[in-house]
Amino acid sequence: MNAATLFGFGAALLVGIGIYGLIANAHPLRKILAFNVVGSGVFLLLGAIARRGAGAGLGGDPVPQALLITGIVVAFSATALAVAVLLRLHAETGSVTLASEPQAQPAPGGAADQARSDVA
Amino acid sequence: MTDLVIIALVLLLAGLALFAVLARDAFAAVVGFLAYGLLLTLAWVLLRGVDVALTEAAIGGGLTGALLIGAASRLHGTEAAARAERPRAGTRALAAVMAGLTTAALAACVLALPTPAPSLATAAMAPISSLGVANPITAVLLAYRAMDTLLEAIVLVFAIIGVWSLAPDAAWGGRPGPLHRADPDGILAYLARLLPPIGLIVGLYIFWTGADAPGGKFQGATIVAAMWLLVIMAGLADVPPISRRWLRAGLVAGPLAFIAIGLAGAATAGAFLAYPDGWAKPLIVAVELALMPTLTLILALLLAGAPLRTESR
Numbered sequence: 405m406n407a408a409t410l411f412g413f414g415a416a417l418l419v420g421i422g423i424y425g426l427i428a429n430a431h432p433l434r435k436i437l438a439f440n441v442v443g444s445g446v447f448l449l450l451g452a453i454a455r456r457g458a459g460a461g462l463g464g465d466p467v468p469q470a471l472l473i474t475g476i477v478v479a480f481s482a483t484a485l486a487v488a489v490l491l492r493l494h495a496e497t498g499s500v501t502l503a504s505e506p507q508a509q510p511a512p513g514g515a516a517d518q519a520r521s522d523v524a
Numbered sequence: 525m526t527d528l529v530i531i532a533l534v535l536l537l538a539g540l541a542l543f544a545v546l547a548r549d550a551f552a553a554v555v556g557f558l559a560y561g562l563l564l565t566l567a568w569v570l571l572r573g574v575d576v577a578l579t580e581a582a583i584g585g586g587l588t589g590a591l592l593i594g595a596a597s598r599l600h601g602t603e604a605a606a607r608a609e610r611p612r613a614g615t616r617a618l619a620a621v622m623a624g625l626t627t628a629a630l631a632a633c634v635l636a637l638p639t640p641a642p643s644l645a646t647a648a649m650a651p652i653s654s655l656g657v658a659n660p661i662t663a664v665l666l667a668y669r670a671m672d673t674l675l676e677a678i679v680l681v682f683a684i685i686g687v688w689s690l691a692p693d694a695a696w697g698g699r700p701g702p703l704h705r706a707d708p709d710g711i712l713a714y715l716a717r718l719l720p721p722i723g724l725i726v727g728l729y730i731f732w733t734g735a736d737a738p739g740g741k742f743q744g745a746t747i748v749a750a751m752w753l754l755v756i757m758a759g760l761a762d763v764p765p766i767s768r769r770w771l772r773a774g775l776v777a778g779p780l781a782f783i784a785i786g787l788a789g790a791a792t793a794g795a796f797l798a799y800p801d802g803w804a805k806p807l808i809v810a811v812e813l814a815l816m817p818t819l820t821l822i823l824a825l826l827l828a829g830a831p832l833r834t835e836s837r
């Protein structure tokens with residue numbers, strides 16, 4: 405099995421882990437982080453595809469590799485914008501909840517109620 | 525042998541990604557993500573993408589990590605509330621099933637990739653001697669697909685406008701982020717005096733060498749931006765207020781110069797962003813020189829965030 409295929413499988417695994425984190429974490433910052441894991445998995449998959457396109461004395465196809473550089477920079481700018489939105493939400497409301505119902509600060513032991521309103 | 529190294533690396537990456545996703549504490553998760561970004565750099569080297577590895581180390585790992593660490597420490601107080609909102613076990617199980625199906629589908633796609641693999645490597649190398657740049661990735665970024673790079677520079681300008689527009693009304697036109705104070709005789713202030721000259725040279729070298737070897741303006745600009753941020757975080761200098769004219773001019777100078785050279789190409793070479801014969805190398809260097817200060821400013825200011833303080837504070 406060659407390097408590109410192995411990294412391709414790894415990339416698929418990373419995308420899966422990121423998607424799980426995106427859904428299973430309630431904190432928006434953790435969602436942003438998980439989304440970056442998904443993004444890096446997609447980048448790695450494209451990198452594996454670039455490696456398969458090696459030729460003309462190059463170790464990889466330069467066109468997808470150049471796309472990746474563009475992609476990484478744009479992903480950073482999108483992350484910075486998302487973090488800025490999140491920090492403003494926190495400054496404005498004092499909390500960062502994404503729950504549809506506005507709710508008070510959670511009382512200790514109120515986890516089940518919080519989870520229910522989260523699903524609703 | 526190499527296969528074993530790759531399998532070990534992939535497993536480590538997956539382990540660190542799992543830690544970054546599952547860790548209880550956001551700060552721990554971000555530190556896991558930083559380590560993940562560094563290991564990913566190694567993966568890029570093994571995939572023969574040294575330019576991508578440099579970008580990943582500088583931006584994907586470094587700047588994104590720094591951004592998330594800053595946000596995690598400022599949002600520390602909100603974590604307990606978010607833990608209480610965690611989806612129920614049933615939702616999480618469904619999420620795990622969906623994530624597993626996505627992974628399986630992608631793995632099937634990897635196995636179904638066509639052989640021989642389609643490649644533009646030969647097409648990218650064929651006209652490269654007429655461009656005068658030896659690094660094929662620079663040739664793609666600034667000659668064959670210069671439009672992508674131009675649009676990317678514009679996206680970055682939009683991103684900083686978006687971040688700034690999140691400023692509270694009172695702080696509009698003021699200085700981004702919180703005021704940093706550090707012990708003027710401490711190790712941070714010492715390093716902030718010692719490292720910037722070295723970092724500046726390394727950054728400019730990586731920028732300059734990008735024409736012929738791995739490197740380029742994004743990687744170089746990130747290093748220079750990091751040096752500036754180090755000086756800011758050590759309290760030796762403050763972020764300029766966003767109302768400064770030189771700052772705003774600097775943010776658009778790079779893309780405007782790029783567009784001007786592109787329009788000149790339309791007049792002299794018959795297409796927008798085309799280079800006249802024999803002029804490719806000087807024009808590519810001119811575009812990179814124009815973009816470098818703009819990228820440095822934008823990358824540093826994206827990390828600094830929205831204005832929070834008026835000019836005097």
